[in-house]
Amino acid sequence: MDRVAKLASQKAVVIFSKSTCCMCHAVKSLFYELGVSPAIYELDEDSRGKEMERALARLGCSPAVPAIFIGGKFVGSANTVMTYHLSGSLKRMLKDAGALWL
Structure with missing residues (x-):
């Protein structure tokens, strides 16, 4: 869990992903x-990926990927992020986190 928290706080947007996951790709x-360059951690390509996947599941990520963090805070998975995007609130979150300057 500590590793996930540390990685999630190192950049304005962090995505825990799997290289073969279509929702992760989306x-x-x-x-x-949107013009954001997130830090991406491919769990299927990381030697500690299974450990991080279990930590994400304990956070409430179901499925465990994609898990999106904005401003160091867990936002949710693909459905949550898409909902924020469609409502227009995702851009505000990204601006507040320093990931967008529009």
Whole structure:
């Protein structure tokens, strides 16, 4: 859990992902299209990925990926982020975290 918290706080937007997950790909694409360059941790390519996946599950991530952190705080998974995006509040969250300067 400590490693997840440390990684999640190192950049304005952090995504825990799996390289073969289509929802992870969709979320990463959304952030790139918004002009955000998130830190991405591919759990299936990390030697401690299973450990981090269990920690994310304990945080309430179900499924464990994608898990999105903005400003060091757990925001949710793909559905939550897409809901924020459609309501217009995602950009405000990104601006507040220093990930966007629009």
